[in-house]
Amino acid sequence: MARVTELLVNGVRRRIDADSDRSLLSVLRDDLDLTGTKFGCGEGQCAACTVLVDGVATKSCLAKVGAVAGKKIVTIEGLAPANGLHPVQQAFLDADALQCGYCTPGMIMGAVSLLARNPNPSESDITSGLNGHICRCGTYPRVVHAIRMAAQKGGKA
Ligand code: FES
Numbered sequence: 001m002a003r004v005t006e007l008l009v010n011g012v013r014r015r016i017d018a019d020s021d022r023s024l025l026s027v028l029r030d031d032l033d034l035t036g037t038k039f040g041c042g043e044g045q046c047a048a049c050t051v052l053v054d055g056v057a058t059k060s061c062l063a064k065v066g067a068v069a070g071k072k073i074v075t076i077e078g079l080a081p082a083n084g085l086h087p088v089q090q091a092f093l094d095a096d097a098l099q100c101g102y103c104t105p106g107m108i109m110g111a112v113s114l115l116a117r118n119p120n121p122s123e124s125d126i127t128s129g130l131n132g133h134i135c136r137c138g139t140y141p142r143v144v145h146a147i148r149m150a151a152q153k154g155g156k157a
């Protein structure tokens, strides 16, 4: 089995030693202690595990480390600048767009990817763009509101 010995995560080259067919989610959480990325279903059905790979929202439970080696991976821990929060994180707080918060990191990463593609999404664009992100607490209306707020403030910053 091929091994992967390095990943570029949040702008830092991280040494690992993992089978290439391990999930990115497993390596992030168990090897690199980046537990902001959540394990929900483990089979591509909830999007709680969403991270950015070369800027694209990616379900890390399905992505194999062998397929993302050499690509730029960003997790929720790497989103905020040193001096504050990313505009999408701030908008989620301002809109109170979370309850238990378990889906929130994945929602935020999905929103960042959406705003990079479409800086001024309609409500319908947001609903379809985040299709597949499951929130058991039912915060969907506030998530949509948060993303609209972030867009108005230039959320892809
Ligand atoms: S944990 Fe990856 S989609 Fe549910």
Ligand code: FES
Binding pocket: 097, 098, 099, 100, 101, 102, 103, 104, 134, 135, 136, 137, 138, 139
């Ligand atoms: S805030 Fe609880 S699952 Fe979404």
